[in-house]
Amino acid sequence: MVNSKVVLIVDEDKINRNVLAKILQDEYTIILAGTGKEAIKILKTNFKRIAAIIIDLEMNTMDGYKLLKDIHETSDYSKIPIIASNNLGSEEQEEQALMLGAHDFIVKPYNAKIIKHRLANTIELMDAVKVVNQVIKDDLTPLHNKQYFMTETREVFLERSDEEFDIICLDIDQFKMVNDSYGMATGDKILYKLGELIGETFGEDSVCARFTADKFFITLPHQTASYSGMIEVLTNSVNKYVSNIGVKIKIKICCGVYHIHDKAIAIAAMCDRAELATENIKGKYGQVVAFYEDEIRQQMHNNLAITNMMEFALKNNEFQVFYQPKYELSSECVAGAEALVRWMNYELGFMSPGAFIPLFERNGFITQLDMFIWESVCKDMREWLDRGNRPFAVSMNVSRADIFNPNLTKILVDLSDKYKLDRKYLHLEITESAYTDNPEQIIKIVTQLRAKGFPIEMDDFGSGYSSLNMLAEIPIDVLKLDMGFVRNELEKPSGKGILGFVISLAKWLNLAVVAEGVETDEQIRILSAMECNYVQGFYYAEPLTKDAFFKLMGEGNVKEMYLTSSRVTSIERNQVLVTKAIGDRKGTMLVVDDIEISRKIIIDMFQQDYDIAEAVDGHQAWEYIQSHSNEISVIMMDLLMPVMDGYQLLKMIRQNESTKDIPVVVTSLGDESSEERALAIGANDFVSKPYNVTVLKHRVRNVLINAKALKIERDHLENKEALEIELALNKDALTGLYTRKVIESRVNDFYANNPEGNAIFLMLDLDNFKEVNDTYGHIKGDETLKHVADVLKASFRIEDTICRMGGDEFCVFMPKSMEISALEAKLNSLCENLCFKVETITITCSIGACISPSYAQDYQTLYNNADMALLSSKRYGKNQFQIYNGQSVLPSFVFYRNVDWLLDEFADSVFVTALDTYEVLYMNKNACELLNVEKRKCMGRKCYEVFHNEKEPCWHCPKKTELSSEKFLETPLVLNGQSYITRSKIISWSGVPARVQYITHELPGFLKPIVESDDNTRPEE
Known part of the structure; x- marks a missing residue:
């Protein structure tokens, strides 16, 4: 069957295989396997094609349970949904299969309609999850997209930490000429082909992605050989294709290379450096490869100096422990602190941790520094207690290197005993990324430390190294949210949902939550609404010396940091993770059954998870549903009831616009015909009485996840349509750029969340544009403005806001920081790209720039200062850019272009x-x-x-x-x-x-005549 989904049927009984194949063959492509080994062989070469697997549990050579387990534990196969089958009357088998990873269960002899329904539901569920959670491919080329590139690159660095890597940026010089001359469709074909060639050229040992337009990024092992040869081969190949499709423009690929020396740098920053190298050679003849240089020698010199001083500094007490208070958010009382280290160096002065901690982690000195900090904290706490004060919790960092010290537990136990401290107040912070290096070792050590009474905190959660799944596996007590994660998520329109989800999930897992880096009233307000437990950051207090912290503790109310005594098991955490996909609040379960004991059984199963509502018949249930439809998460409904039975109620639910999407699970003593009829009129699933607790909960959970996934898809489409309407109202009709209203709103929103955020604001004005309108008319003028808009779109990131202010005036807001030299290069390139002919008239562009936060922290000031710089550009002869520096005039460089x-x-x-x-x-x-x-x-x-x-x-x-x-x-x-x-x-x-x-040829009079010579060689001395 062309383009149908592929289903693998595994059953030793040939008759059963054929029966099942016959039932499904009209809707699916069927692959048959007679044994488990044969199934594994098929999966090795076909796993990407297979949409679902149906496995008989009662096979001899390799039983279904073993096959289920093997598939579930193999990463390539584990995402394929599995339906297990067996003979009638074995709920124990069904429960065991579900625990081993089966997604659903069918029984023999097969009922065609029920099997088709369950199989379709299972495949749709997995497809919906893929749509929502696994969008990793670029929408135009066969490469990955930007988001996946960032994630995968970080994972590659973590998995291959001993290897060196490069990130390269590939950009087609003047690709807009192709789109303008041959159309977007042709341009897209070339981009697709280039994507194919990039994948082939750089091979499987690389991560390749298209970010935007004609900009590609590749992460690959560091190349000692020249990149020029690779780029030449790539360019020749794409130009051969370009020629074959009738395009007469030669493609030039510019390559910027950033050799990664520090994998801790943000991937986005690495990409920016590679892109900057690319920008420096665009438009330069003969140059196709450029390397980013960033004062590496100076950094190495600094590292050497720090290394030479570190042991002396430790012996001479140059390192000092500071305490940053943690506050309970609900009461705003101090609830402990985090111990931080500062270096007061006699030669270099104050040094922040970022200047030396990464180096110490690399050279191993971090273990000595950590032990110094641990002892200092214990000594300070003992001093505090000896003054007659109540104890408080202090978080101390445990570095990756400490984890591999076999004596770590003994060292910390001995310290706590030496200073006679209760270990529950000595919290140990282990950064999120450490758990990915050697999870088995981490879990082993953490388990030992917790057994000795030390609470464990996962630090920097959300910094990009892991996923929520990690929380299901590791034994921790406190989740500390990375300050970058908190700020970034609170700034994004969708971020508050993600942050709230994480906080809610942590609380479900009985973890206390600490948000780091909190600085504003708005952040406090939102985190309070999300019921975050604790915060730390400059909003309340900066890191303090011991004496200053003791003074703070003595003056204010102090609360003990509460940690729940109940420990959530790994299995329970996994259950919570799956359940959380349904939503933060599950709402009401309506139980409809005329038999009280049946209702009670279901209520006992689910009352901890749902608010329960009861109804004894369909009529009573329908009255409740009509007035509470927005509160109901799922309906558990019996079929056979007086007054109005389940069939009638189900039809009414599905025919009503406000109730048609409520998930319904039918429960009944009925036979297969009852199940078939219920599914046909809209039941999401069917569970037979008497109930098996595990099976019933599994079915309800699957129904809710599927309903949630479908709702996400539907909401996504609705939001997309609403966004398109909103954008249409807020975009310039001629150019498609944003209006002044939008950029003003976005800039104001940016500063509301980032009062001192880094940003750049550009004002652009076309030179000689009036001559175009006067000479060739407004149609030609409109074409000119559209061309300028296209150049601007191609010149800036998707995160930047480009606006047409009116007439021939444009502006751009870039929420990012740039070195002055990089900004000048960017503006110079922009001036060159906006220099073009309209018939006989040369159009150029004058630009004024203002940098934030140096010279502005609000929209109006940004606008005024950039406009002042723009006027200065005009005064200096047009086709210039000026960068505002607090004065009305700031010449930037010699005005060579004019x-x-x-x-x-x-x-x-x-x-x-x-x-x-x-x-x-x-x-x-x-x-x-x-x-x-x-x-x-x-x-x-x-x-x-x-x-x-x-x-x-x-x-x-x-x-x-x-x-x-x-x-x-x-x-x-x-x-x-x-x-x-x-x-x-x-x-x-x-x-x-x-x-x-x-x-x-002219000679000044005071010079003697020059004797003519036949060559240009150096005269004899």
């Missing part, structure tokens, strides 16, 4: 080279003729190589030390038997130190 045309008209030969590298940055037409070279072959290459075929700088060229930026230096030059004068001077060319050289 003088290109003038230099081309000079009678003199003019060329510009980089001061340090001698690379050619510019040459006019006369210079090309004089030197008999093509400009395009010279740009970016050494001037002495392309002009004079030399291997080192020419002897007649002035040295850097001889030049100045104040005046020209005149030197003689003999070229091709002719005498010339070269005038040289230092300038800034696009922010790069450079020398400009003018070559002329």
